[in-house]
Amino acid sequence: MNNSTAPDLSKLAAPVTIGGKTVSNRLWLAPMAGLTHSAFRKVLAHYGSCGLMFTEMCSAKAVPTEKPGVSPVFNWHEYELPNLVCQLVGATPEEMVIAAKRVEDEGFFGVDINMGCSARGMIKREAGAALLKTPDMALKIVEAVREAVSIPVFVKYRTGWSTDIGPAVDLAKSFESAGAGCLVFHPRVAPDKRTRPPRIDHIRYIKEAVSIPVFGNGDVTTPKHCRSMLDKTGCDGISIGRMAMARPWLFAEWTAGFTPDENVFQDYVIRLADALEEDFDPIRALKRFRLFMIYFAANFRYGHSLQATFSTARDMDDVRSKAKEHIRPDMELSITPNMNLYSL
Ligand SMILES: Cc1cc2nc3c(=O)[nH]c(=O)nc-3n(C[C@H](O)[C@H](O)[C@H](O)COP(=O)(O)O)c2cc1C
Secondary structure (H helix, E strand, C coil): CCCCCCCCCHHHHCCEEECCEEECCCEEECCCCCCCCHHHHHHHHHHCCCCCEEEEEEECCCHHHCCCCCCCCCCCCHHHHHHEEEEEECCCHHHHHHHHHHHHHHCCCEEEEEECCCCHHHHHCCCHHHHHHCHHHHHHHHHHHHHHCCCCEEEEEEEECCCCCHHHHHHHHHHHHHCCCEEEEEEEECCCCCCCCCCCHHHHHHHHHCCCCEEEECCCCCHHHHHHHHHHHCCCEEEECHHHHHCCCHHHHHHHCCCCCCCHHHHHHHHHHHHHHHHCCHHHHHHHHHHHHHHHHCCECCHHHHHHHHHCCCCHHHHHHHHHHHCCCCCCECCCCCHHHHCC
16 A cells, blocks of 8 residues: 555645634544444544544434433544534424534534435435425524534535536525534435436535535545545545545545555454444444445455355454454455445
């Protein structure tokens, strides 16, 4: 893993101020349901240099009564709070306000409003990306949350329901006026999960419409993609989703000159198995491991067979012994992820 020809990503190592609070760098972990749980974040913290991490999607309805020791999603380690943002999903200002207050009381760095999820259940509940169809409601939610808490408010959203970028630009301006501290923009239309390529140029329209920080997101898998998104859009930083699951040391590699050793893939799987075992019951730990394996396996040319090997793991002991036997330094890597696996 030679970094000598790596593009200049020094911009990402610079701090950024969001809503009056400083974040140490500009390469962040995107929120992902089922993936960005406390166990994964523990492993990510081990490799280091992720400026800000986002939780899994937490239901605003559930958050007020959630028990962190019991809830699989509204769950964290104390040491993470200074750079952990809680993502909320909800449909009304009332439910979002109560949840956001709890997020602030628990000590999170900030609160993120999900306006990107287009899963059918979410749209039916008029939450997530459905809010992009009702800009007045989207705005009311941001205003109400902003008024209710003093921690930074983030909005993660998409292009909307048509390829016209105009409505997303209007929303960016409204969100800024309503007091959002940062926008994370994923330039795909809502019905398109992650199949077609993102319209990277659309991030520039959002960046140019507002003066608060705008982070770009979508299909960044290599330092070259990262540099290209920065150059093409002028965005203030980058939010990484799936590739963070594949190689969580990329934050340290791209912003702090870390060079992973040849055992890093095996080390990662064993660390994650340990963390899943500590944070979850055995059934949930295994379920989460299987979801993770899709993205991990995408690292390798023959990732499908690796995935099949781990799909029969019975528990975390079995995962660890399979990792020791099957994840070897000489495995053929894909420079960019194996797209058959990765497009999930
Ligand atoms: C399994 C999975 C779950 C996701 N869950 C969420 C979520 O809960 N909230 C959200 O805003 N985006 C979610 N996303 C979208 C990601 O945050 C990100 O926008 C998307 O994966 C594109 O970025 P990437 O190409 O770097 O992965 C999810 C993506 C995946 C693959």
